[in-house]
Amino acid sequence: MAEQRSMSIRVPLLARVEGEGALEMDIQDGALAGLRLRIFEPPRFFEKFLEGRAFHEVPDMVARICGICPVAYQMSAVHALESIFGVDPGPWVRVMRRLMYCGEWIESHSLHIHLLAAPDFLGYANAIEMARDHPLEVRRGMALQALGNDLIRLLGARSVHPVGVRVGGFHKAPAMDEVERLRERLRAALPEAQALIVWAASLSMTDHEQPFTCVAMRHDSAHYNEYPMNEGRIVSDRGLDIGIAQFDQVFTERQVPHSTALHCELAGEPYLVGPLARINLNRDRLPSVVTDVLRATSIDFPSHNPHHSIVARAAEVCYALWEALRILDAYVVPDAPFVEVEPRAGIGFGCTEAPRGLLWHRYETGDDGSIRSARIVPPTSQNQARIEQDLRLSLENYGLHHSEDELRMVGERVIRNYDPCISCATHFLKLKVRRS
Template identity: 65%
Template sequence: MMTQVTQASRQIHINVPLLTRVEGEGALDLTIMDNQISELKFRIFEPPRFFEKFVEGRDYQEVPDLVARICGLCPVAYQMSSVHAIESIFALEITPWIRTMRRLFYCGEWIESHCAHIHLLAAPDFLGYTNAPAMAKDYPVLVQRGVYLQQLGNKIIKLLGGRSVHPVGVRVGGFHRSPSVKEARELLAELEVALPLAEKLVTWATTLKVPEISQKFISVSTQHPSEYPMNEGRIVSNDGLDIAIADYEQHFREFQIPHSTALCSLMDEKPYLVGPLARVNLNWHLLPDVVRNTVNSTGIGISFPSQNMFDSIVVRAVEVYYAFYEAIRILKEYQATAAPFVPVEIKAGVGYGCTEAPRGLLWQRWEIDDTGHVVSAKIVPPTSQNQARIEQDLRETLEAMGLDKETDALRLRAETVIRNYDPCISCATHFLKFNVTRL
């Protein structure tokens, strides 16, 4: 970190050249002049990897293995959005078994990703440490519980995918293999032991002292009529948006900014939020009573919808608890199947997939030709969608805090704000725009 304060002109530069405890490489530049923010840049300089170009000409069967490589933390999300898009092109009807197993698979990724974020990335901010290993010395039980729950998320992914990073079990049409009842029961037993710990995680998260800052922002997530959203639904917002996923491009627009290799995104020309807080805000009523009661019974007055971004750590814990609850429900009823996938008949066309990655809405558009090869792909990851919102939040939060505060305090607050979004910067730069617009 570099800071430079010139008292005479009251100019402060805060430069965090390498943001820690985020996934991938980003930085923050902030200049305050005469108690006003004159420059604020959340810079993403992760090198672009041109994913949407590699997939052109590839066979549709290669897609799940290919898109997994966009992100080590959320490969399931990339696989799920892509297989749904391609299945819609082929007019494929998946079985209830496949649908349910995809939900279980996603539970694993939410648990793994959220637990890593809560304990290894975010908690040190709230407990006054620079990193989790240092925090673990004073809070061994907390960190051990966190990594233990994280491991169980990985085990769920492993059950269906063989391994937790870049799992190999997914194919267009379903899964390669149906786990045995014995494997499912063994995992169920472990999850049942862990469920009370996941509940305690929620209670613990609500005890953290977080700033009380309410901001106006738009929450966007998918929504399903009867279940908390993961794999399907319409795209909704708290200011009245309610569209089919195929209509995404009519409302959402990406554009390039000089200080970032990720594209920025606006909804009807406004910044917006995707991710766990947006999901909870829009779908609180779809969480089971047992999960909602855990939050309500803490008596700390937290309620949803919430316009305080610092509640993000609480909602991640809520989603971890819910994912344990849901995975247990699914595994209790588990039966093996002789048909873990449905056969595919190739058709040409365009299809859309939109699922809830741990960090929020992950929208994809795929075009396939009549030989089953990819013509083009468009992938809009959550972090590039949150980028405009992050800059807006930084500005508002720092101004509300008071720009005359100590530089170190401003820097820490700014970093905490960024981590509230759990930015996955590796993902963000894999977005590639296809229609060239010269501005």
């Protein structure tokens, strides 16, 4: 019988995630008796900050929630407010919002794949160390991220905390010469994105299928037959199919003692949101420019191997480049980039697909459009319970008899695989293992 040791492991800070937190494990008699993904950053109170503010202030304020995915917060917010005010900004605004979202998917996924996740798969401590042996891959990631940022800047005036979005549309329409320059860069980058899928699929991955529920948006095919970004119904691979206004009737947020972020559950169980869930539920909506490359790899979707998330992200980078190019090829300068808005009292909902998954907003407004209450459910808080579930399954599959360093390495890899935006969820990694 292997000797059972008492063990305490502390990692002061987890590298390559956004935010701060800790992981604690209790091992008793060789079994995992307790596991807690602690998020201990103080609450950021954005929902309370919004109360009493004018509706036109909301897009710029919610963009400050995250420097990596500000577009997602802006899109969910403006959709919710426009639903209250009875506003339809029209097809030009709709497609431009989709274009801006493409930029965010490209920059966020490219950053995660090349600089945050790939070192785990290739056995490096960080991206700088990895770049010595894989300079072309790191340069590709940085170039794709820059291209995504420039797409956001095209409509948002800047790529971090953009200020071009307003309720009813955009403050300014891009000029044709700006569009043409970006269009050529997108066209040149598309083969690079296809190569990225092949490269991601070639990485060495643990073959560990897990049972979990996938949740994502999906368009009603009678209206749009697109891969989901800004609109759609909320569906799962277990038969869920609801409108976004029904979210809080089906999903439940609860406070856990070890986290300053709420855990969100579906029927009392963890679930997955994000690129792997999206591609599992919407792979039939991907164009051949993506599916032909995926078929040539050894990865099959739908997949319940969490490590295949990196391939799903690569596929979404390729899709977002293709979709952005399709949109810009048909670009016209509009007569006006927005429609006027007449505020009124009401309750509205917005739900879009942030790079990390479903992002749900609910607002109540007064007669003048001022915010009476706000509720925001970010994707990382929805994935928290799934991460803890994955940690338990992965560590037990790996073997709890391994050393502290080996267990820490596996735990960090599992958490980073979800690309958690812990600051959004309110932030990671101290690791404690107690054996008795």
